[in-house]
Amino acid sequence: APRARRAAPAPTTVTEPGPPVQDGADWSGWPTYDAAAHGFRDYWYPTIWAHEVGEKPVPITLAGERIVLVRDGEVVRGLHDRCPHRGVPLSHGRREFPGTISCAYHGWTFGLETGRLDAVITDGPESPICGKLGVATYPVEERLGLLWVYIGDVDPETGPPPVERDIPAELIDNTLVLGGRNDVREGNWRFATENGFDEGHAKYLHNTALWRLFKVMPTWNKTRIVEKDGWLVRVQDELFWEAEFPGVGKFTNKRWWKRIPLPDHPGKNGNANPVIDALDIPGFVSVRMPGLLRVAYPKFIHYEWYVPVDADHVRYVQLMVRFETGLTALAFKAKYLAAFRWLFHGQFTRQDAWMVNVTDAPPERLYRPDLSITAWRRHVEQVKPVVQPTEKRIGH
Ligand code: FES
Numbered sequence: 525a526p527r528a529r530r531a532a533p534a535p536t537t538v539t540e541p542g543p544p545v546q547d548g549a550d551w552s553g554w555p556t557y558d559a560a561a562h563g564f565r566d567y568w569y570p571t572i573w574a575h576e577v578g579e580k581p582v583p584i585t586l587a588g589e590r591i592v593l594v595r596d597g598e599v600v601r602g603l604h605d606r607c608p609h610r611g612v613p614l615s616h617g618r619r620e621f622p623g624t625i626s627c628a629y630h631g632w633t634f635g636l637e638t639g640r641l642d643a644v645i646t647d648g649p650e651s652p653i654c655g656k657l658g659v660a661t662y663p664v665e666e667r668l669g670l671l672w673v674y675i676g677d678v679d680p681e682t683g684p685p686p687v688e689r690d691i692p693a694e695l696i697d698n699t700l701v702l703g704g705r706n707d708v709r710e711g712n713w714r715f716a717t718e719n720g721f722d723e724g725h726a727k728y729l730h731n732t733a734l735w736r737l738f739k740v741m742p743t744w745n746k747t748r749i750v751e752k753d754g755w756l757v758r759v760q761d762e763l764f765w766e767a768e769f770p771g772v773g774k775f776t777n778k779r780w781w782k783r784i785p786l787p788d789h790p791g792k793n794g795n796a797n798p799v800i801d802a803l804d805i806p807g808f809v810s811v812r813m814p815g816l817l818r819v820a821y822p823k824f825i826h827y828e829w830y831v832p833v834d835a836d837h838v839r840y841v842q843l844m845v846r847f848e849t850g851l852t853a854l855a856f857k858a859k860y861l862a863a864f865r866w867l868f869h870g871q872f873t874r875q876d877a878w879m880v881n882v883t884d885a886p887p888e889r890l891y892r893p894d895l896s897i898t899a900w901r902r903h904v905e906q907v908k909p910v911v912q913p914t915e916k917r918i919g920h
Pocket of ligand 1 (some may be wrong): 631
C-alpha cells in the first residue's frame, strides 16, 4: 500500500526585519539593492595602496568606471581613463609637462587637476580644440596608507564631502598600527558584503580555517540586529555552544569571546583595548554603508571593505588594526607579518573569496540565520543611496 504522505514541512520564514521569504525569491523586495550591481554613488572608496602610485600612471576600475591615478608632487590625481579622441586609455600616457598627462597615441595633453585638454602636441600651440573639452576628474585623498576615490557628482562650489565621513571615526582619531591586504577578487561586491555579515557562514565555512588554531569560533544564539551610529550590529544574546565541530577549535585556549559583551558579561570588555572598549559596540560583527565590515575583537579590530570594481569583481581591502604605540605596536606588526597576514588575511578570507565567487543568487531560499543578510538589504533600502549606473562614464 502506498505510504501515507508526510505533511509538508512548515515554510521557513525569516523573522523581522526583512520581507517575507518564498521559494525562488528574487530581489524585487530590495529594488535599490537589486539595481546596485556596480555599487553606490556619493561615497569615498578605498582603492590601491598609496605607495603603488608614482610618476607612472596606474589604472584602476571603481564602480564600473575606469580611472587612472597619477602622482602629481605631493598629491595623487584621478582622471577618467579614456582619451576622448579615440578612446585610448590615458594610463598608457606619458608625462611630458609638469601637472599634465599626454595620451600615448596623438599627444592630447590633459591637466591632471582639471582634466581639461590643455595642449595638443600634434596640432601646434594654436590648436583650436584646446580648452574645449576634457576628461572627468575624481577627488582622491590619502588616508591609512590607501588612496580613497570619490564616486559621485561634485558641487564645484563646495567640493566633495570630507573623506573622514566615510572612514570609521576610531581610525581617524587614534594612534594606531595596522597590517593589511588589498586585492581584487572574483564576484559581485554584494555577495562579498553579505558573506562578511552572514551569521551562518561563520558557523560552518570557517570550521576548517587554520585561524581557528588560535581563535575558537563561538556559536551564538538569539540573534538580533541593532543599528548604532550608522552601523548594523549583529547581537547575539547568549552563547549557544563553543565550537563543537569536528576540527581544530578545541586545541585553543584563547576564550577571547568571553570578553565580548553578553547579558551575563555586562558592560565593558574586561581587559580589552581602551579605544575598543570606548566604542561600546553591542556585538562582535557590524556592517555599514557602502559595504564595510567591522569585526571587533577585544584587542584589535578587523575591517573589510567590499569595494565595487565591476559587476563581477570586488576589491577586498582588509585592515587589522591595533590602537597601540611603542613596543606593543611593533610586536603586533611583527606578528601580523609573520602569521596573521597568512592565517587570517590569507587562508581564512580566501575561504570567503571562494564562496563569493561561486554564489549564484537570486533565486534563493533563505533560512533563519539569513536574518543578517536581509537586515542589511533592508537597511540599504532605507538609506536609499544613489545607484551607480552600469554604463561607463564618457569624458566631458
Ligand atoms: Fe588619445 Fe588620439 S587617442 S590622442
